[in-house]
Amino acid sequence: MATTEPASDPAARGTRTRRDRGGVLPWLAAPALVFFVGFAVIPLVGVFALSFTTWDGIGAIVPSGLTSWQAVLTDPGLPHALWVTFLVMVASWAVQTPSSILLGTFLAGYQRHRAVLSVVYFVPLLLSSAAIAIAYKALLDPNFGLGAGLGIGLLSQDWLGRPALAFGLVVFVVSWQFIPFHALIYQGGVRQIPRSLYEAAQLDGAGRVRQFFTITLPQLRYTIITSSTLMVVGSLTFFDLIFVLTEGGPADATRVLALDMYKRGFQANLMGPASVIAVILVLVGLVLALLLRRLGGRDASQSQLEGV
Amino acid sequence: MSTTPTRPRHHGGPAIRRNWLGNLSAWLWLAVVVIPLYWILITSLKAQSGYYASNPLIPPADPTLDNYQFVLQSDFLTYFVNTVVVTAGAVVPAVTVSFMAAYAIVRGWSSRFLRGVNGLFLMGLAIPLQATVIPIYLIIIRLHLYDSLLALILPSIAFAIPLSVLILANFIRDVPKELFEAMRVDGATEWMTMWRLTAPLTRPALLTVTIFNALTIWNGFLLPLILTQSPDKRTLPLALWTFQGQYSVNVPAIAAAVVLTTLPILVLYAFGRRQLLGGLAAGFSR
Numbered sequence: 001m002a003t004t005e006p007a008s009d010p011a012a013r014g015t016r017t018r019r020d021r022g023g024v025l026p027w028l029a030a031p032a033l034v035f036f037v038g039f040a041v042i043p044l045v046g047v048f049a050l051s052f053t054t055w056d057g058i059g060a061i062v063p064s065g066l067t068s069w070q071a072v073l074t075d076p077g078l079p080h081a082l083w084v085t086f087l088v089m090v091a092s093w094a095v096q097t098p099s100s101i102l103l104g105t106f107l108a109g110y111q112r113h114r115a116v117l118s119v120v121y122f123v124p125l126l127l128s129s130a131a132i133a134i135a136y137k138a139l140l141d142p143n144f145g146l147g148a149g150l151g152i153g154l155l156s157q158d159w160l161g162r163p164a165l166a167f168g169l170v171v172f173v174v175s176w177q178f179i180p181f182h183a184l185i186y187q188g189g190v191r192q193i194p195r196s197l198y199e200a201a202q203l204d205g206a207g208r209v210r211q212f213f214t215i216t217l218p219q220l221r222y223t224i225i226t227s228s229t230l231m232v233v234g235s236l237t238f239f240d241l242i243f244v245l246t247e248g249g250p251a252d253a254t255r256v257l258a259l260d261m262y263k264r265g266f267q268a269n270l271m272g273p274a275s276v277i278a279v280i281l282v283l284v285g286l287v288l289a290l291l292l293r294r295l296g297g298r299d300a301s302q303s304q305l306e307g308v
Numbered sequence: 309m310s311t312t313p314t315r316p317r318h319h320g321g322p323a324i325r326r327n328w329l330g331n332l333s334a335w336l337w338l339a340v341v342v343i344p345l346y347w348i349l350i351t352s353l354k355a356q357s358g359y360y361a362s363n364p365l366i367p368p369a370d371p372t373l374d375n376y377q378f379v380l381q382s383d384f385l386t387y388f389v390n391t392v393v394v395t396a397g398a399v400v401p402a403v404t405v406s407f408m409a410a411y412a413i414v415r416g417w418s419s420r421f422l423r424g425v426n427g428l429f430l431m432g433l434a435i436p437l438q439a440t441v442i443p444i445y446l447i448i449i450r451l452h453l454y455d456s457l458l459a460l461i462l463p464s465i466a467f468a469i470p471l472s473v474l475i476l477a478n479f480i481r482d483v484p485k486e487l488f489e490a491m492r493v494d495g496a497t498e499w500m501t502m503w504r505l506t507a508p509l510t511r512p513a514l515l516t517v518t519i520f521n522a523l524t525i526w527n528g529f530l531l532p533l534i535l536t537q538s539p540d541k542r543t544l545p546l547a548l549w550t551f552q553g554q555y556s557v558n559v560p561a562i563a564a565a566v567v568l569t570t571l572p573i574l575v576l577y578a579f580g581r582r583q584l585l586g587g588l589a590a591g592f593s594r
Contacts, residue, residue: 024497024498024499025412025415025416025419025422025498026412026416026419026421026422026425027412028408028409028411028412028498028499028502029408029409029412029413029416029422029425031404031405031408031409032405032406032408032409032425032429032469032473033409033425033428035401035402035405035462035465035466035469036428036429036432036466036469036470038447038462038466039440039444039447039462039463039465039466039467040432040437040440040466040467040469041428042443042447043440043441043442043443043444043447044435044439044440044443046440046442046443046446046447047439047440047442047443050442050443050446057445061446099333099337102330102333103333103334103337105330106330106331106333106334107334109330117334117338118585119581120338120341120342121337121338121341122577122581122584122585123341123345123574123577124341124345125523126523126570126573126574126577127527127566127570127573128526128527128529128544128545128548128569128570129527129529129545130527130529130545130546130548130549131527131545131548131566131569131570134548134549134552134562134566135344135347135348135563135566136344137552138351138559138562138563139344139347139348141559144359144360144559145364146347146364146365149362149363149364149365150363150364150365176340176341176344179337180341181588184585184588184589185588185589187589188588188589188590191589229433229434233433233434233435233436236436236438236439237436237437237438239438239529239530240529240530240545243529244529244549244552258436258438258439261439261441261442262530262534265442266445266533266534271442274442275442278439278440278441278442279439281436281438281439282435282436282439285434285435285436285439286434286435288434289433289434289435290434
């Protein structure tokens with residue numbers, strides 16, 4: 001920054017500022033870029049490279065060609081983990097999206113208790129996944145939990161011992177944790193719909209349900225894409241909750257890809273195959289993001305940056 | 309949100325008639341949210357001896373703080389301090405560098421390089437960054453940082469950047485161009501424009517991003533699990549997990565531990581609630 005230039009000279013100041021803008025801005029982005037490249041981009045490339053090696057997490061890293069890929073791709077555990085990941089994703093999306101839209105629309109409207117509701121609604125998102133998983137484990141304990149204590153048979157089942165129940169529990173707890181967040185996003189989305197649309201619809205005699213389907217839902221289109229992208233990509237990263245709640249069990253019923261990666265890498269010390277799983281995770285995430293972008297007609301995150 | 313007392317405000321929502329379906333589902337969901345929280349709280353106040361015999365939803369007649377005392381004696385303070393160090397140590401740099409980057413991206417949108425940087429960060433939103441933990445583990449070992457708090461801080465900063473830049477850029481875009489122009493005419497450098505004009509104007513967004521990142525990092529589990537080993541390096545979520553393994557039969561103590569690990573973040577939320585909710589809603593839904 002040339003501070004020696006006389007401040008009274010407008011011409012000099014003008015050129016300096018122009019040079020400033022071209023020159024300084026990239027440097028302002030540099031620190032973030034360094035962190036991101038160092039701990040996201042390089043690891044991203046690294047995980048791809050590691051998938052062609054053998055490493056036990058401590059010793060030497062030995063190139064091993066396609067061995068890890070071969071091992072993982074022929075392992076029946078992979079299609080299973082992919083399937084479970086897909087099911088968790090779809091089920092939690094299917095539960096969360098309609099609920100969040102309804103809750104968000106409701107919260108955006110006028111009602112007296114909104115303040116109270118919005119305080120409490122958000123609390124699940126504040127708790128760590130570990131805390132939530134631990135609480136639910138105790139709460140649903142077949143012998144000493146809520147169901148047993150109140151004598152409700154439906155609740156006092158062996159939630160963690162039966163595959164279908166454990167799977168349902170994971171979806172429920174995920175929804176419990178994240179519906180508040182997505183409802184908040186939808187609340188913001190609904191508030192941005194021009195009121196004139198509703199007034200016009202009312203003049204045309206459209207009822208509340210009709211208005212919801214012909215105005216609210218279509219207007220929320222991009223919000224739905226944003227929220228779904230976060231949900232879907234986020235569901236790929238469910239690790240802590242499932243790890244603490246079920247450890248992937250019973251009988252691998254909740255062994256999603258992220259957990260599969262951890263177990264292969266950090267429990268079985270097979271970093272090569274674990275890296276293969278990580279690469280698959282990255283690819284699935286990218287494909288899903290592109291798909292959702294197609295679906296929405298534009299990139300959800302980009303749409304926000306363009307500010308519409 | 310203005311509160312005009314004479315006329316019910318309903319932004320967009322056609323809520324003129326009573327929305328009984330909405331009301332019902334809202335209260336139902338409230339119950340679903342509240343019951344587990346309430347259960348944790350009252351269980352944490354029960355004596356272990358009477359716990360199994362008591363009705364799970366009725367608060368204890370003789371509440372006790374013994375469980376809290378028990379948890380606090382098990383190095384809770386160490387874990388608490390660790391978590392504070394990691395959270396503050398990651399959030400402050402993460403928000404600072406994200407703000408600088410967001411400013412650069414918005415102001416330098418004509419630069420191909422900065423658009424590329426923006427694209428790179430957006431990519432970070434699309435890919436599950438947890439997939440990079442194995443190389444991160446390797447890098448941390450090579451940097452001789454394994455089993456240190458710094459090992460948790462560095463990757464946490466990187467993971468926080470994409471969303472922070474996105475939200476902050478969204479807000480910086482709303483700063484009227486005339487203000488930048490005025491600063492430029494006054495001869496202010498980009499550095500001054502960024503800190504003296506843009507930072508104060510985007511303070512709500514900065515607060516939102518700070519709280520949100522603090523929340524995420526405070527609750528982080530995977531990084532502490534793979535990057536630390538010693539008990540004295542544990543953060544609260546990890547400590548909670550090991551505690552649960554050790555005292556799985558003592559449910560009231562576990563409940564107390566859950567309350568204790570959540571309490572600080574609840575206090576933070578109580579102070580920053582409006583900010584967080586408003587900022588997130590605006591940052592995501594446009």
